[in-house]
Amino acid sequence: xxxxxxxxxxxxxxxxxxxxxxxxxxxxxxxxxxxxxxxxxxxxxxxxxxxxxxxxxxxxxxxxxxxxxxxxxxxxxxxxxxxxxxxxxxxxxxxxxxxxxxxxxxxxxxxxx
Amino acid sequence: xxxxxxxxxxxxxxxxxxxxxxxxxxxxxxxxxxxxxxxxxxxxxxxxxxxxxxxxxxxxxxxxxxxxxxxxxxxxxxxxxxxxxxxxxxxxxxxxxxxxxxxxxxxxxxxxxxx
Numbered sequence: 001x002x003x004x005x006x007x008x009x010x011x012x013x014x015x016x017x018x019x020x021x022x023x024x025x026x027x028x029x030x031x032x033x034x035x036x037x038x039x040x041x042x043x044x045x046x047x048x049x050x051x052x053x054x055x056x057x058x059x060x061x062x063x064x065x066x067x068x069x070x071x072x073x074x075x076x077x078x079x080x081x082x083x084x085x086x087x088x089x090x091x092x093x094x095x096x097x098x099x100x101x102x103x104x105x106x107x108x109x110x111x112x113x
Numbered sequence: 114x115x116x117x118x119x120x121x122x123x124x125x126x127x128x129x130x131x132x133x134x135x136x137x138x139x140x141x142x143x144x145x146x147x148x149x150x151x152x153x154x155x156x157x158x159x160x161x162x163x164x165x166x167x168x169x170x171x172x173x174x175x176x177x178x179x180x181x182x183x184x185x186x187x188x189x190x191x192x193x194x195x196x197x198x199x200x201x202x203x204x205x206x207x208x209x210x211x212x213x214x215x216x217x218x219x220x221x222x223x224x225x226x227x228x
Contacts, residue, residue, distance in 0.1 A: 004156070040122070042202060042218035043157070058215070090156050098214045100145045100206050104156035 002026055004105035006091050012111045013081040021076040021108050023091030029103075030096045032074035033058075034066060036087040037107070043090065049074055050097040081112045115140040115207040119219030126193050127227055134222045136203035137185040143205040146179060146186045147216070151200045161188070193226045200224070 004025045013019055025032065030051045035043040045058030049068040063085060065077045074093075078085060088109050092102040116139045126132050138146075144165035149157035163170045163177045163186065170177050174193075179186040186205075190197055203219040 040220055042117075042119075042220045044218075045215060048215075092156075100214065100216060101147065101159060101162065102216065104149075104158070106154075106156045 004091055004093055004103055006089075006105040006108050008108060009106065010109050012113065013078075014113055015082060017081050018077065018079050019081065019110075020078075021089055021091075021110075022073070023075065023105060024073045025091075025093040025103070026072065027093060027095075027103065028071070029093035030071070031094045031099075032068065033092040033094075033102065034064075034074070034076045035090045035092065036060065037090060038087050046076065046089075048097075078110075081110075083112045086110060086112045115143075115205070115217050117203060117205050117217045117219045119203050119222055121222060122220065123223045123225070125225045125227065128193060128195060130193055132190045132193050132197070132224055132226075134188045134201055134203070134224070135185060136187070136205075136219050137183075138205040138217070139184070140205065140207050140217075141184065143207060145206040146177070147204050148175075148177060148188050149202040149204070149218075151202065151221075153199075157202055190224075193224075195226050195228055198224055198226045 007022045033048045034046040047066040049055045052071045067075045088107050090107045091105040094102045119136045147162035150160045151157045174191050176189045200221045202221050204216040
């Protein structure tokens with residue numbers, strides 16, 4: 001039981017490049033989330049998926065898109081990376097949207113130059 | 114909008130001492146308050162949580178207290194050990210306008226326990 005896994009662990013992009021961050025969970029959870037973590041700002045929600053087939057914007061969605069590929073997988077895409085998107089990205093999952101207990105992956109450290 | 118404030122931002126203690134981290138929240142409808150521990154290079158891990166129907170919850174050396182009237186809650190770590198060194202985040206639940214249940218996180222406290 002691996003919990004929540006994320007790939008890659010590290011990535012460096014040039015401004016304007018695109019990439020997709022992958023996330024998978026093996027806990028049979030219905031809800032999944034993408035957060036970004038910046039120094040002194042805690043965790044901010046980018047997008048979430050309450051259940052398979054649904055996605056919605058969180059607090060800071062601009063510049064990102066998501067896909068809930070199936071119940072296990074939730075990907076985050078940066079279409080045209082900007083230096084302001086330099087951050088650590090965490091994927092999380094919970095049993096369902098209202099259960100609140102979220103389980104986090106190990107994170108992806110992204111640098112955009 | 115909803116806000117969670119966390120203090121202090123850094124905390125340094127000697128091994129064996131106690132550590133206390135405090136959070137305040139703005140949404141009086143919040144009823145779930147988790148604490149997460151993030152070790153270097155890892156994702157946040159849920160260590161304890163409390164719901165609004167209780168005032169205190171303990172799990173070995175860690176405890177959380179909740180004061181709903183004052184809208185604040187605290188994490189208490191007793192007999193601290195070097196392995197307690199990490200960043201700790203508090204959070205409170207809230208409901209978006211569209212009905213989505215979310216967690217609002219504090220900015221984090223970096224705890225250093227010195228041998």
